[in-house]
Amino acid sequence: HVQLVESGGGSVQAGGSLRLSCASSGSIYDTMCMGWVRQAPGKDREGVAAIVSDGTPGYARSVKDRFSISKDYEKDTVYLQMNSLKPEDTAMYYCAARVGIGRCFDLYWADFGVWGQGTQVTVS
Secondary structure (H helix, E strand, O other): OOOEEEEOOEEEOOOOOEEEEEEEOOOOOOOEEEEEEEEOOOOOOEEEEEEOOOOOEEEOOOOOOOEEEEEEOOOOEEEEEEOOOOHHHOEEEEEEEEEOOOOHHHOOHHHOOEEOOOEEEEEO
C-alpha cells in the first residue's frame, strides 16, 4: 500500500517560485498516474498536474506554462515546480496517485485513490 508525504509548501510573494515534493513509501509503478490536486478555501478540489509512466505530463489550463511536474523513480518522488506564482494559486496542495493511466490527464480529483496529507501554499 502506497503512502504519500508532501513537503515544500510555504509562503511566497507573487511572481515567486516553490517546489513541492511527494515522497512515496512504496515504489511508483509504471502503471501509476501521479498527480497534484489543490483546494482553496471555499472552492472545489482542482487537479493541476499529472504524470504517467513514460514521463509525459499534463496540466490544467490555469497552471500550464507556469508549473512543471516531474518524477524520480530512484527516489520514488514526484515534484511540482511552481513558477510565476499568483495569489490565486493559494491553496492546500495534495499529492495523489492511482493505478492505471487511463484518463490520467483528465485531472479529475475523484479518480485518485491514494492521497497525501497536503502542504499549504500561500501567495501574497
